[in-house]
Amino acid sequence: MQPTKSVVADIGGTNARFAWLDAAGQPFGVKVLPVRDYLGIAEAFLAFTGGVPVEQASVAVACPVNEDLIKLTNSPWVFSKSATKERLALARFDVINDFTAQALALPRLTGADIVPVGPAMPVRATEPLAVVGPGTGLGVGGLLPIGPGRWVPISGEGGHVSFGPVDALEREVLSRLSQRYDRVSTERILSGAGLVLLHQTLEEIEGRPDDGLTDAAAITAAGLAADGPARATLLRFLAILGSVAGDVALTLGATGGTFIGGGITPRLLPLVPESQLLSRFHDKGRVGRMLKDAPLNVVVAPWAALHGAAARLDHPAPG
Structure with a gap:
């Protein structure tokens, strides 16, 4: 070619x-x-x-x-x-x-490029779309339709908003991280380095000895291979990701669909069915109904x- x-x-x-x-x-x-x-x-x-x-x-x-x-x-x-x-x-x-680019790519994705979280639902291309992606950092972007086949991307640094815990364990995670950092952003947890930090912090909270898993790849491999602390870390990571994806969808009014990109989540797909990724995406209190019929997909296109x-x-x- x-x-x-x-x-x-x-x-x-x-x-x-x-x-x-x-x-x-x-x-x-x-x-x-x-x-x-x-x-x-x-x-x-x-x-x-x-x-x-x-x-x-x-x-x-x-x-x-x-x-x-x-x-x-x-x-x-x-x-x-x-x-x-x-x-x-x-x-x-x-x-x-980079997440402006991820957003601009959304209309080009085919069925082979995405994996639905929960029931498969058609993406509504006439409504706003959102993309969130943990990798080296945490990217956030959006896409607004302005006419047939025409889009305006939304750029920003949404991965750097403050981390918002939703239960007692996450509040304890935030408390401990706040002793180390002046400000705890969402990216501090939802990223490759963040996965390691989350695992180490959960070890401290639970009083477990250091298991020697010091990089995201090792934690992922251990968590996928067997039940145990590493898997619990991965499941907590997916739960937090679900909450953040829902927050982004609410912020952008992304009723057309929310996409999870980045390099980490595709590797965690075997754990998604047992995780709280989808339930935390939907769990938005009085306005949760807004996301009930909004598609949630993981982008697997490399x-x-x-x-x-x-x-x-x-x-x-x-x-």
């Missing part, structure tokens, strides 16, 4: 994913580059293209994008949008928030943000 002169990228705290666009505007030839192996985005971009001329690029990054200077939240990369555009000799260089970055190029260049 011959590439066009367009490149899309999804830059996270751990990996940078690059792809070419084909003539139909679809990503292909995805290559994953470890962020730690490159000085910055320009070096990674040039390593991907291998000297092939590029005219335009759309890059999704895990941080705010309002200013010219981009500082990734969970990565050492810092770059100027204008200087990078000039260095790479691009006619167009769009930089969008390159959703790349499709969203590609969708950004379907629109006129900003400014």
Whole structure:
């Protein structure tokens, strides 16, 4: 397949994913580059293209994008949008928030790209949509319909809102974390590092000895393999995620559907049926009825943000 002169990228705290666009505007030839192996985005971009001329690029990054200077939240990369555009000799260089890209990807998802939580319900594309995703950090985005096939993405840093416990155990988790941090954001718990922190805090609360599980992958593997403390951590993580997803859906009025993206939740799918993910999504007191018929899905498409970055190029260049 011959590439066009367009490149899309999804830059996270751990990996940078690059792809070419084909003539139909679809990503292909995805290559994953470890962020730690490159000085910055320009070096990674040039390593991907291998000297092939590029005219335009759309890059999704895990941080705010309002200013010219981009500082990734969970990565050492810092770059100027204008200087990078000039260095790479691009006619167009769009930089969008990674969950703006996740939101823009939603209309492109097919049935094979999502797994319903609870009963499968059709996504209502004429109503607002929301996406939440724990990974290296916690991303939040939304999409508002403005006409047939036309959308406006909602950008923000919703993962950094304050954590809101809903029961005694979560209040104790918050109390203990508040002794360590000036402010406890939701991302502090709903992320890869947050999963480890949650597991360690639950050990402390329950008076259990340290089980030596010091990274998210190890906790996930142990929790999926057998019942025990690691599984209890994963189930609590999913319960908190359900509450947060419901909060985002209420905030955005996302009656069309809520999607859970990111790299963590797809790995936890075997535990979803026994978790409180769906019940906590619905448990919103007097306004819970609003979400009763709202679809909740887990995104399993591996390159959703790349499709969203590609969708950004379907629109006129900003400014």
